Amino acid sequence: MSLASMVLQFIISGLTSGSTYALIAIGFSIIHNATGIVNFAQGEFVMLGGIGMISFYSFAKVPMLLAFFLTVFSVAVVGFLLERGPIRHAKSKEILVLVMITVGASIVIKGLSMVFWGKNPMTFPPFSGETPLLFLGAVVMPQSLWIFGITVSVVVALHYKYRRTMTGKAMRAVAASRRSALLIGIPVDRMILLSFTLSGSLGAVAGIILTPMTTASYDMGVMLGVKGFSAAILGGYGSMPGAVVGGLLLGVMESLAAGLISSEYKDALAFLLLLLVLFFRPSGLLGMGRLRRV
Amino acid sequence: MGKRNKIYLILYALGIFVIPVFLRNNYHLMVLNVTALNIVVVIGLNLLIGYAGQISLGHAAFFGLGAYLSGILTTTYGFPVGPTMILAVLITGTVAYVIGIPTLKLEGHYLVMATLGFNIIVYIMMIQLDRVTGGPSGFAGIPPLRIGGFVFNSDRKIYYLFWTISVGVLLLSLNLIRSRVGRAMAALSHNEVAAKCAGIDTEKYKINLFACSAALASLAGSLYAHYITFISPGTFSIFYSLQIVTMVLVGGMGSLWGSVFGAFLLTLLPEFLHGVKDFSVLIHGLVLMGVLVFFPQGLFPGILQAWMRRRESVQAETAGGKGT
Numbered sequence: 045m046s047l048a049s050m051v052l053q054f055i056i057s058g059l060t061s062g063s064t065y066a067l068i069a070i071g072f073s074i075i076h077n078a079t080g081i082v083n084f085a086q087g088e089f090v091m092l093g094g095i096g097m098i099s100f101y102s103f104a105k106v107p108m109l110l111a112f113f114l115t116v117f118s119v120a121v122v123g124f125l126l127e128r129g130p131i132r133h134a135k136s137k138e139i140l141v142l143v144m145i146t147v148g149a150s151i152v153i154k155g156l157s158m159v160f161w162g163k164n165p166m167t168f169p170p171f172s173g174e175t176p177l178l179f180l181g182a183v184v185m186p187q188s189l190w191i192f193g194i195t196v197s198v199v200v201a202l203h204y205k206y207r208r209t210m211t212g213k214a215m216r217a218v219a220a221s222r223r224s225a226l227l228i229g230i231p232v233d234r235m236i237l238l239s240f241t242l243s244g245s246l247g248a249v250a251g252i253i254l255t256p257m258t259t260a261s262y263d264m265g266v267m268l269g270v271k272g273f274s275a276a277i278l279g280g281y282g283s284m285p286g287a288v289v290g291g292l293l294l295g296v297m298e299s300l301a302a303g304l305i306s307s308e309y310k311d312a313l314a315f316l317l318l319l320l321v322l323f324f325r326p327s328g329l330l331g332m333g334r335l336r337r338v
Numbered sequence: 339m340g341k342r343n344k345i346y347l348i349l350y351a352l353g354i355f356v357i358p359v360f361l362r363n364n365y366h367l368m369v370l371n372v373t374a375l376n377i378v379v380v381i382g383l384n385l386l387i388g389y390a391g392q393i394s395l396g397h398a399a400f401f402g403l404g405a406y407l408s409g410i411l412t413t414t415y416g417f418p419v420g421p422t423m424i425l426a427v428l429i430t431g432t433v434a435y436v437i438g439i440p441t442l443k444l445e446g447h448y449l450v451m452a453t454l455g456f457n458i459i460v461y462i463m464m465i466q467l468d469r470v471t472g473g474p475s476g477f478a479g480i481p482p483l484r485i486g487g488f489v490f491n492s493d494r495k496i497y498y499l500f501w502t503i504s505v506g507v508l509l510l511s512l513n514l515i516r517s518r519v520g521r522a523m524a525a526l527s528h529n530e531v532a533a534k535c536a537g538i539d540t541e542k543y544k545i546n547l548f549a550c551s552a553a554l555a556s557l558a559g560s561l562y563a564h565y566i567t568f569i570s571p572g573t574f575s576i577f578y579s580l581q582i583v584t585m586v587l588v589g590g591m592g593s594l595w596g597s598v599f600g601a602f603l604l605t606l607l608p609e610f611l612h613g614v615k616d617f618s619v620l621i622h623g624l625v626l627m628g629v630l631v632f633f634p635q636g637l638f639p640g641i642l643q644a645w646m647r648r649r650e651s652v653q654a655e656t657a658g659g660k661g662t
Binding site for chain 2: 084134136154158267316
């Protein structure tokens with residue numbers, strides 16, 4: 045294999061994992077825009093997506109498409125409950141407290157999953173076989189195409205929702221200014237609830253499409269969460285196109301670093317990037333530069 | 339330090355130093371020794387959470403850096419124990435400082451994620467650099483603590499040493515928050531913009547607090563390594579960071595006595611829950627979430643407040659009764 049096709053190979057596998065980082069990063073952005081908090085349970089949504097799909101599809105033998113929607117729905121309900129329960133009923137609305145509540149929630153979700161599903165990693169077969177396709181000398185798994193396709197459609201759908209529908213516009217108004225949104229009669233509480241539900245379903249989609257390529261286990265959430273967050277920071281925290289660019293870029297860089305330098309420290313790269321971005325360009329690549337310094 | 343705090347501290351110290359007289363079981367002493375170290379880490383972290391309004395999910399990494407630096411330098415390279423601990427504290431403090439510079443300047447909670455990521459990296463390095471750290475199987479044969487010719491080689495000797503340090507750190511911190519620096523920190527925690535307007539260099543305070551907090555964790559880590567004489571990566575995973583944060587929040591942000599309470603409660607609790615080890619993660623999460631939802635100011639101050647209110651209302655009732 046020549047160097048060029050090797051690099052191409054790494055880029056393709058990087059874009060594959062990068063797509064899921066992008067979905068996770070969008071989830072972070074949505075909740076951040078509505079509430080200003082970092083939702084630590086985002087990674088757990090992804091884990092629940094993967095494990096949920098296995099439970100519906102492999103254990104309960106539900107047809108794949110139905111299992112997909114059932115999983116997305118169930119994880120969306122988890123997001124819904126997270127907001128309706130602890131976040132809404134918290135006695136203190138300080139950001140610090142709310143952030144730590146999501147940390148607590150993520151531990152609870154992780155702990156419950158360990159009790160229910162055990163510690164062993166599980167997986168389910170790819171959506172359409174495992175016969176690799178050849179593309180300019182690089183091997184592409186059909187699952188990668190599914191991952192790209194689904195990510196692109198989700199991003200397009202979200203873009204449409206945010207730009208064209210009333211709910212989407214209301215959510216953007218809340219993100220721009222919560223108080224003004226409240227003043228013009230937007231039900232801010234419902235928008236916050238919606239953003240948690242939406243983040244839950246996005247996390248679930250990421251988990252479902254990723255699991256056949258890797259595996260799913262109860263403790264996968266933290267790592268994916270941190271990477272999604274790094275991707276969001278890289279692209280510009282709170283910005284949707286930034287989340288996509290950041291996710292894909294992080295995935296590609298990670299894959300190149302793992303392939304050309306060392307795979308043992310692959311996971312360290314995301315964090316290193318996170319710190320570098322915070323050092324030199326805290327508003328991210330596509331950020332508006334309106335990040336407030338205190 | 340107020341007169342009241344002085345009395346509490348003296349009573350607390352007396353209690354602490356009398357306990358071992360009644361304890362015959364070395365295991366109990368060991369649990370208490372670990373508690374003493376946890377108190378040091380928790381107080382350090384509470385200064386950061388309660389006064390800088392920032393949370394670190396990477397204190398296990400700082401604790402681990404102290405432990406591994408001390409362990410490796412003394413065992414593999416034959417450094418003397420005491421100075422190595424100080425060196426480890428300085429290195430860890432510097433690392434924290436470097437992480438703090440970019441993240442603490444920004445509004446929002448970047449430090450949480452940055453420290454969480456840092457914790458994961460340190461953990462990966464402990465496992466991957468196996469030629470230096472011993473990898474997943476751990477690092478053994480660390481020399482015990484000694485001062486001059488005196489070797490701290492029993493749980494009982496260690497008990498007095500650790501608790502002296504632990505009470506010392508509490509004493510220093512209680513003094514610190516009543517000093518000029520402490521008042522600046524309190525202003526910072528109430529309203530950062532106002533504090534800045536009053537001429538407090540909030541950025542510098544936050545970064546220094548973070549570095550000091552990491553340094554305390556490193557000190558505790560070094561002591562831990564020389565006490566147990568064996569360290570392995572599992573001790574320094576994110577779960578320990580979360581445990582420490584839970585101890586702070588259960589005790590109450592900014593309440594140093596609360597930290598002592600939180601550290602005691604959550605270090606001793608698992609000892610009573612041995613049968614349900616698989617649930618320990620879940621229980622920690624539930625405690626963390628429950629306390630934050632219902633007692634955001636901490637379980638200890640929360641209960642205390644409820645009790646005071648009740649006493650006041652009882653007093654008011656009896657006073658009212660006399661009037662009629």
